[in-house]
Every structure is written in structure tokens, then in C-alpha cells.
Amino acid sequence: MAVKFEQVAAVLGKLAEEVANKKEWLVELDSAIGDGDLGLTMDRGFSALANAASEYSEDDIGKFFMTGGLTFNKVAPSTMGTLVSTGIMRMGKEWKGKTELTPEDVVAGLKAAANGIMERGKGQLGDKTALDALIPAVEALEESLKSEEMREALKKAHQTAVEGFEKTKEMQSKLGRASWFQEGSIGKPDPGAGLMTVIFSVLAKDDLL
Amino acid sequence: MAVKFEQVAAVLGKLAEEVANKKEWLVELDSAIGDGDLGLTMDRGFSALANAASEYSEDDIGKFFMTGGLTFNKVAPSTMGTLVSTGIMRMGKEWKGKTELTPEDVVAGLKAAANGIMERGKGQLGDKTALDALIPAVEALEESLKSEEMREALKKAHQTAVEGFEKTKEMQSKLGRASWFQEGSIGKPDPGAGLMTVIFSVLAKDDLL
Amino acid sequence: MKKFVNDPKNFTREYVEGVAAAHPDQLRLLDDALSLVRADSPKDGKVAIITGGGSGHLPTFLGYVGYGLCDGVAIGDVFQSPGADQIVAAAEATQSGAGVLFLFGHYSGDVMNFDMAAEILEMSDIESKTVLVTDDVASAPRDNWQKRRGVAGLFFAYKLAGAKAEAMGSLEEVARVAEKTVAATRSMGVALSPCIIPEVGKPTFEIGENEMEIGMGIHGERGIRRGELKPADEVTAELMDAIINDFPLDSGAEVAVLVNGLGSTPLEELYIVYRKIDQLLGDKGIKVYRNYVGEFATSMEMGGFSITLLKLDDELKELLDAPAQSPFFIQPGPGGIAGGR
């Protein structure tokens, strides 16, 4: 299996749709321990990215993600927006010059994204952030691919992301706006981790990758 | 009868004493339709003036009042303070070079003072100000002197000042801070007119002039 | 009372001491009076411009003592007139025989004390003239404009008369420029919230959570109307209408614009107001020759702003462009700072 830009664009279109569907849910999550803007900013960001993909006339996947990061950030300079943008740009760097992606490329891209987010936000596993869903999900993907098909592996990754998201409930926030709540953040799941479950749910959909 | 500076100084000493005695009363009057400072500022002003008189080593009465106005104003730059200072200075101008005052001089000095206050404050009879006690009192003094002794004339003047003060009760204030109260000023006597009754009560005292 | 003060009785003296301590190179506090004068005064042959008034309006009044501005200021307690002795002291310390211009806002206590000071100076043969600033269109009808209060428009009077005096104009000329400036200046303000006089300790007036008062004076004097708070553009348009019609100003006119914050209104909001002014004047074909946005005449922490327009001709433009410098206001000359940018 190798993925071409056309399919990437389709995934991004679906992703924008799904984030729009989950907009209210993300706002609710962020209202509980943040300022409530996450659904709005992510909706703006992913729909701008999907638009850009639908208008992209070349086949260099890396180049698209490189500029796509900036497109995303422009409409969503919030914390999560900047981190997602960074992730997108890191995927672009990783996929530089590529016109198709192997499953290994996909893993490498997602790993680069996760590392980029850690680097930019100086966050760790356990800080109660998006990383607590993203990192285990990427690890699960890589691990599963050793023995399984891409489709199955992505489903595992999604499941792991959801588990990671659930676990953030019990954590105390150490970074960003939610950390101002201190112990008050315990009991509520992390909104950024919630976003990751949405992303992986789309990747895991049938007939996309 | 002719008055020398020594006597003037004695009157001013008595006046400072009496204003100090009436301090609370003046504060009360000014609190009702003003900012309540009148007793404090007049106490400061008249005691500074009396002090200056007790330290004055010359005999030129005019010269003393000329500089005395400034002495008074320095410690009392409030509305009434400035008006009283103006009055004092105008008396000084009127008495320029004089080492003793005839009853006619006293009347001329008080008239000059009243005119100075009208000029400076652009006030008229009936505006509910100090003028409503001062002007009739000075007129009564002048009139009485035509047929009576200074002592008697001063008592008439004092009585007229008190009547003028009483009449301000029914007036509506047209000038200064009290005018902000509009109809609310009716029913309360004017503090500045109250001060005039204190001044004339001292002038009318036996054994002074 | 939420204020950084010590004994409220010492409020005025203490802040003035702070100013004197901060700017000894530019200002001198007189020994015997609460009056500040230019450190470089008296300047030979120059008309001395003396201003003054109550405290609580910084940078008005003392902020406009400096090069190309005033020469001295007599400082009263909060919202109270200074004494005539302070005015006399400031005049004596700065005059050099060319005469004194008393330039200040139209308030009765100030008028009385300045008049008294003029009388005293006359006795020592120091000539003085008085020009009252009367720019607040909300405080009296147009035919009675000389009865109006002086508000932020004071700034333009200082700036232009100050430039004329710095250019060694005679007392007559400086007074003429001051009068001409006053006649060409119109202001109007709007208040949202009161201030607190330290010695009093409670708000100067009450106003509803959703109310504004159009035309309120800078001590809380009653305005033209109290009503529901409107969007910034609407409030701005209302003030501008009143000001423009009062002149009136026609297409082709050139003006200087001053947007003045009363104290707690953030600079961001003043620029939202300026944006609308710029649009409105543009639509009417009126040219903005220069603009000033910031705090020029405050009422401590009062919320609100005022707009002032000065109608310009060639003479006033040249004087407006002249350099000026005080610890509170700096305007470089036409060349800009540091010899040209």
C-alpha cells in the first residue's frame, strides 16, 4: 500500500468534516478547564488545511505539509493551533520530496509530528496534554504494523488514543491555561487529547488509507 | 474717635479668636450646602492675619492690610478665602499711608472691600452669598453714622448682617459650589453670610472701636 | 478607597515632590509655594506663560511646563484652585520684564486667584494679561462660548502660545495667539465612571452599570444627557457632530485632533475612537493635519474620553509644528528626533 496526495487530500477533507462535527464537544471540554476556544480554533484550522489541499495542484506531499502548517497557524494561533501547525510542518519536513507514502513513512511522519510538539511545547507524557493521547497512539501504530495491516494498526492506534484521553481525566495539568486550575483540573479530561481521538478516528475509518 | 494700628491689631486678634470659636458652626453651615471647609479655612486665614498684625512693627495701616490680604490667601485659597483676601487688600488700598482711621475711613474701607468682593466674584445681592450680609451691613453702618456714634452704628450693622444672613435661607444659590445644589440650597442659610455675622459681631463688641 | 496614597492630606504635596525629584533638570519647585517653574527660567526678554489649577488632572497642568510650552504653574489641591501667592511666586520666578501671560481653564476659583495675582503683580509693575480657555461645548451654548469651561483644549493653547513665546513674541502677540487658539478650539467628552478625591474618599458621582454621560465636565459637572452606553463608533459620532456643528467646519478645513483619555479608559479604546474620527472627517473632506491620542487632561481614574478639534490656518499650523519638551510631553520639531529620520 502506498498513499498518493489525492488520498491525503481526501483524509484531510474527512478530518475537517469530523472536527466540525465534534466542534461543540471540543468547546465543552475546553470550557471545563480552559477558555473554551479549542473547538472553534481547530474547526478553523482544519478546514483551512482541507481547503488548501483541495486547491493544491502539485504532487509533492512534503511540500504541501510544509506550507500547510503555516496555513493552519494563520487562522489558529492558539496553543493547540501552534502545536498542531508545528506537527504538520514536521511531517512536511519528514516527507520532503515524496509523492507517495509507505506505512513506514506515515509512522515516521507522525513520530516527527509528536516530537515537534514535544519540542515546541516542552511537554512530557503525563503533563495532561494532547501528548498523552498522541504518543501512545503513534507507538501503538508502529508496534501493530510489525504484525498487522495498516487498517488494523490504525484502528489499534485510535483505540489507544481514546484510552490515553480517558487517562488524562485523573491527571493534574502541568502546562498551558489548564494548569492555572491546579488540583481543579483533576477529574476532567484534557481537551487537546480529545482532539487527538478525533484525528485518529478519521485515520482509522474504512476506505481512506 | 480715631483708630490707630494698635487697636486694629486688637480687633484682628479678637476676630481670630471669635472665628475659632465659631469654627464648628461654620463647618456645619458649609457642610449642608458646600464641602464643609469654610470653618477650617477661615480659622487658618484669620489666625494668620492676627499673627501678622501682632508682629507688625510699623504704623501704616494701609500697608499692613495690603500685604495681609496675601498672608490670608496663602493659607486659605478657597473661594471665601480668596474673596476675603481681596477685601482685605482693597481696604489696604483705601487706607494707603494712613496711620489712623476715622469712622469715615472705616466705612470707606468696608465699602471698598465689598466692592472688591463683588468685582472679583462677579456676585450680586440676592445670589445667596456673603454679599447678602455684607452689603446691607455696610449700608446700615454708613446710614447710622449720620445720626449716631460709631459704637451704636456698629451694633446696627451687626444686627443688619444677622438679618441678611437669615434671609439667605430662603434664597436659591446662584454662585459657587452651593449653586450645584440648585433648589436643594433653599431652606439652608449661606455659610459665607454666616461668616459676615461673626465679623460684624466682633466689630460691634464694646471696648474695641 | 483603592488608591496608592499616604495621608490623603499630603496627596498634592507628595506627588509634586515626586515630580520635582524625578525631573530636577527640567523643573524647579519654588521654596515657598507649591509652584513649579522651568529650570532654565527666567529667559531674557521672553514672555512668561503661567498656568495653574487644581490637582488630579495630570499631565494637566504641571505637565505643560517646559520648552515651547508654559514657564510656570501654580498647583492647587485636588480640584481646588491654587492661591494667588503661588501664582505670583511662579510669575516672579519666571518673568524677565517682557510680561506675563496667565493662561488657564475657565473655573471661578482659578479666575479669582489669577485676578488677584494680576492685581498684586501690577503693584510691582509687572504687566500681565489673562486668557481663559473655554473649549467645552457641552458647558454653555455657542453664543455664550466665553462662559464655557476649559478642558483638554488647554493643551492646544499651551502648545501654540508657548511656541509663540519661545519665538520671542511680545506679550500682545502671545496673548493674541492664545485667544485665537481658544476661539478655534472645541471639545466634548463622555464619562463612564467617577473618580475619587483622596481627601473625600468616595466616588464623585454615581452612574449606572450600563450608562454614560455625554458632555460631563472633568470634575463630574453635569453634562448634556445621560443614557445607555452605545458602541464606540456611535458615541464618537455623537461627540463629533456636536463639535463640528458648533464651529461649523466645512469640507476643505484643516484640523488638529486630540483624543484624550480621562484616566482609566485604555489607550486601545482611544484608538478605536480615533479610527472612527479619521473616517468621519475623511467623509466630510476635513483634513487631519496632526493628531494626538493619549492622556492629556485626566480626572484621576475617571473612565471616559474627550475629543478636541482645533481649526488651523497657516499661522497656527506653524506654531503647532514647533518643537516642545517637558517631562510629560515631547514633540520633536519638523526634522524629527536625532537629526532626521
Next chain:
Amino acid sequence: MKKFVNDPKNFTREYVEGVAAAHPDQLRLLDDALSLVRADSPKDGKVAIITGGGSGHLPTFLGYVGYGLCDGVAIGDVFQSPGADQIVAAAEATQSGAGVLFLFGHYSGDVMNFDMAAEILEMSDIESKTVLVTDDVASAPRDNWQKRRGVAGLFFAYKLAGAKAEAMGSLEEVARVAEKTVAATRSMGVALSPCIIPEVGKPTFEIGENEMEIGMGIHGERGIRRGELKPADEVTAELMDAIINDFPLDSGAEVAVLVNGLGSTPLEELYIVYRKIDQLLGDKGIKVYRNYVGEFATSMEMGGFSITLLKLDDELKELLDAPAQSPFFIQPGPGGIAGGR
């Protein structure tokens, strides 16, 4: 919400448009981004200093774009970071091959966006360095000073690095000066009352009628202690102790002092504070080389003030004395305005 705004969503764009309309001779609003740059940029061979941050702090940040200061600014929404694209746009519009210094306050959103911008510029071979301002002693202990927030001390970093860049220092030199300035700068503030974010519409925090919070951040971040409001001299002494001990400063040291109003605190009160600072430093034998009193970094209508001290040596003094000019801040060179007073 007692504010002069139109649709709160447009607050930032509208006030920035107001600024651009008021000062076209000095500032240029970029077409595609909410970023302002010097009208005379790029300047050949000069390091471009780019700053940025959330709105609500005027004159910080955009008020320090000008001669002898910064070259461009990326403007975020109220208390929100600007986007990396705005930062990139400001850098590209002002750089001339001599490199770019990113100079801004230590807040995580800003750091992420500036880092991202640096990465993007790197791809087009534009060299950049980043210096974070971390002057708020209340926000982290002394050994951890690089974790501190950036507050009013930003002003000194702009002033000194800006002077170095204007003198055509290299990127290394300008960054070194910025770092040296940050290391020599300490601030601490006290808040009395909150502000209102236009899009939120209610106060950012609650505080009792008689309370103050020592060490509170300029977005309402928790301070060191909350307690009863004390006389101005006591509050000033508490802040000064914390700052002086943090350096520590000894007799003979020379400092620049900045007393910064947070928004609604009147200038009179800032001078009462300055008076006490002057006395305290005098008592300790510390010399005030220069002082700045006014609003330099606000939180809209928040009540309170901050004190910043910058410890000086000969290099920093010379840079501090250099002329600077923006629409919001003017400092004449040593000769004064108008060629000598």
C-alpha cells in the same frame, strides 16, 4: 461591560487600524497580517528587531516600534499570542540581510509562535536569534530567573537593544546587549483591581474592596501574597525590598527606574510612588541615572503599578541615553529637543 468598543470580536483589528491611521508617517500595517513595521524599514545593513504579543498592554508592544527601538511587531488578540505567520511577515518586511532579533516577553504561547517563525525563516536562510525578557521577580525564584515572566522591563530591552541596532551593531552584538539588559533588569508589581477582556466581558479576577495583590502578573496571574491595602510608601518599600534583594544592589550602584502604571492608577499616584523610591535609593546610596514614570506596559484598565530597576554600567548608560522615537515614546538625545535647551 463599561468599554468603548464596537463588536468585541473586532477590538484588536479596530484599534490597530486606528493606530495605523493616526501614524502613517511612522508605521506601516502589513497587507496580509496584523503586524506593524517601521515606515522607513527595511534599513540597509541594520539588524531587524521584531517583537510581539497579545493586545491589551498599550503602549506595549506596538508602541515600541520606531527609531532606536524595534522594527516590527506581531499583534495578537487580547492576552493571546500572535501567529507565526504574523511574526514571519514582520521579519520579512524589515530584515535586510543583517539578521533578525526576536525580543519579547516570556509567555508560552508567544515562545511557541516565535520559535515556529524562526524555523520558517531559517528555511529561507534568514538568520534569527531570540532573547526572552524575564524580569518579573514575583514569578519564579532567583535561581530560576529564566523561567520568569516578562513585564514592564521589556521597555529597557527594547530601548537598549534598539539603540545598539540603530548604531548598526551586528546580530551577535544586538542579542548580547538584549541579554545583558534582561539579566540586569528586575520588576515587581502590585494590583488593586482587574481588567475586562472585551470578548469575555467580565473582570479577569476578583479582589476585595480593601485588598491588593503583590506580585500579580499583567494578565492577572497569581502573585506572592494578597493582603490589606497599605499606604503608598509601605507598598513601595515592599516592592523595592524584593527587587533590590533579588539583584542584590549595593551602595554606589547606578540604576534606571521605571514606575509603570497598569492602567487606571493615576499619574499622581505613580509620582507619590516615585518620591518614595527616590528616598529609598538615596538612603542606600544607589544613584538614579534616569527615570521613567508613566504607562509603559498596561493591562487595559487594571489598577496597580510596577517598579522596574535596571542596573547600569557605562555601556548600558550610553545606550539608554541614545535618542528614540515612536508614536508612543520619544526620548531626545543628550542635546535635548530643538538643538539645545
